[in-house]
Amino acid sequence: MTRYDLALIGFGGVNRALAELIAERGDTLEAELGFGLRVVAITDLRAGSLVCTDGGAIDLAPLLAVAPGELDFSGLAGGSPDPRNEWVIREAPADIVAEATFTNPADGEPALSHVRWAIEAGKHVCTTNKGPVALHGRALQELARRHGVCFEFEGTVMSGTPVLRTARRMFGGLAVHGFEGVMNGTSNYVLGRVESGLSFADAVAEAQALGYAEADPTADIEGHDVQLKVMILANEVLGADLRRADVPCTGLSALTADDVRRAAAEGLRWKLVGSAARRPDGTVEARVAPVALPAEHPLAGVCGPVNAVAFHTDLLGAVTVAGPGAGRVETAYALLSDVLAVHERTANLAGAELLQEAGRG
Ligand SMILES: NC(=O)C1=CN([C@@H]2O[C@H](COP(=O)(O)OP(=O)(O)OC[C@H]3O[C@@H](n4cnc5c(N)ncnc54)[C@H](O)[C@@H]3O)[C@@H](O)[C@H]2O)C=CC1
Numbered sequence: 001m002t003r004y005d006l007a008l009i010g011f012g013g014v015n016r017a018l019a020e021l022i023a024e025r026g027d028t029l030e031a032e033l034g035f036g037l038r039v040v041a042i043t044d045l046r047a048g049s050l051v052c053t054d055g056g057a058i059d060l061a062p063l064l065a066v067a068p069g070e071l072d073f074s075g076l077a078g079g080s081p082d083p084r085n086e087w088v089i090r091e092a093p094a095d096i097v098a099e100a101t102f103t104n105p106a107d108g109e110p111a112l113s114h115v116r117w118a119i120e121a122g123k124h125v126c127t128t129n130k131g132p133v134a135l136h137g138r139a140l141q142e143l144a145r146r147h148g149v150c151f152e153f154e155g156t157v158m159s160g161t162p163v164l165r166t167a168r169r170m171f172g173g174l175a176v177h178g179f180e181g182v183m184n185g186t187s188n189y190v191l192g193r194v195e196s197g198l199s200f201a202d203a204v205a206e207a208q209a210l211g212y213a214e215a216d217p218t219a220d221i222e223g224h225d226v227q228l229k230v231m232i233l234a235n236e237v238l239g240a241d242l243r244r245a246d247v248p249c250t251g252l253s254a255l256t257a258d259d260v261r262r263a264a265a266e267g268l269r270w271k272l273v274g275s276a277a278r279r280p281d282g283t284v285e286a287r288v289a290p291v292a293l294p295a296e297h298p299l300a301g302v303c304g305p306v307n308a309v310a311f312h313t314d315l316l317g318a319v320t321v322a323g324p325g326a327g328r329v330e331t332a333y334a335l336l337s338d339v340l341a342v343h344e345r346t347a348n349l350a351g352a353e354l355l356q357e358a359g360r361g
């Protein structure tokens with residue numbers, strides 16, 4: 001039975017939820033998916049790092065019993081107070097690196113280095129971190145190709161909702177002219193709670209407690225998170241090569257709670273909308289802005305942390321993909337779906353090599 005050993009870089013809401021999935025459902029997953037999963041290394045800014053170098057795996061249950069802020073690897077066998085990210089990523093006996101540290105919208109670091117180090121070490125990468133993918137996605141995909149490893153990032157847009165794979169795998173033969181969507185769970189949750197009477201600040205605090213928000217929720221509220229997601233989706237699905245400067249971005253801070261509630265009373269719903277469209281010359285324009293949508297608009301009914309993207313196509317018109325846009329467990333599932341994609345690709349490659357050898361037989 002195939003088994004994948006994981007190195008978890010960043011042990012916050014998402015990677016901790018992945019560890020819980022492995023600890024609680026590992027046997028079921030193995031039976032369902034055809035591969036086993038173990039964690040052999042974990043790093044975190046606060047807890048330090050923990051690595052199994054004896055061929056075994058980390059016993060997750062005791063770690064998961066400790067409150068996140070109190071975890072300390074320094075006193076454990078194979079532990080250190082230092083994250084030791086480069087050494088862990090390059091030397092830990094892992095097949096796959098799951099990168100889930102803070103997204104840095106400015107330059108994607110240090111996650112960009114984490115991804116590069118992993119690929120250079122011949123390890124597959126699964127990440128929910130939008131920085132490296134939005135800012136250097138094409139280069140990283142080429143680096144992964146050259147090193148014969150997979151670089152998967154389904155969770156960077158709409159959490160566990162498979163919007164990237166759906167667009168990549170299910171739109172064959174369609175011309176996609178553009179898309180528009182609600183692509184941030186935190187801001188959408190906040191707008192709904194403000195409509196219900198909360199202040200923006202209290203609604204943001206609720207989103208943080210629920211594990212939706214970025215480390216700095218300004219990225220959610222001011223649209224920078226959506227900007228990165230628009231770049232990823234446009235570059236992946238429309239074949240664009242957008243940079244942040246190409247995507248004008250306006251957030252919610254221009255809106256007051258009264259604006260939001262008055263609009264709702266008039267049958268309009270404020271939404272933070274990310275959009276991209278192909279121009280007649282083939283280039284792509286994109287933007288992020290709050291829009292007061294009429295109740296009948298398909299995106300007006302997208303509520304709470306749910307997100308949705310409507311793709312505009314030639315043969316089908318609008319095709320909408322909707323589902324959770326944020327959430328610890330939902331995003332941990334995105335990483336699991338990435339591991340499944342690695343399994344399918346490596347199994348197919350192995351099969352192709354076998355067939356090729358047979359042809360040489
Ligand atoms: N929470 C969600 O719903 C979603 C999150 N994401 C992305 O996934 C990533 C992780 O999200 P969460 O787990 O919710 O965030 P989090 O803030 O709960 O956890 C991030 C963890 O990374 C650690 N960390 C930060 N820098 C590090 C470094 N240099 N070395 C080692 N550890 C480091 C922090 O100590 C923290 O424990 C972020 O990039 C986020 O944008 C993507 C989709 C959905």
Ligand SMILES: N[C@@H](CC=O)C(=O)O
Nearest residue numbers: 184185186213214326
């Ligand atoms: N903070 C982000 C997390 C997922 O990308 C959001 O709220 O959508």
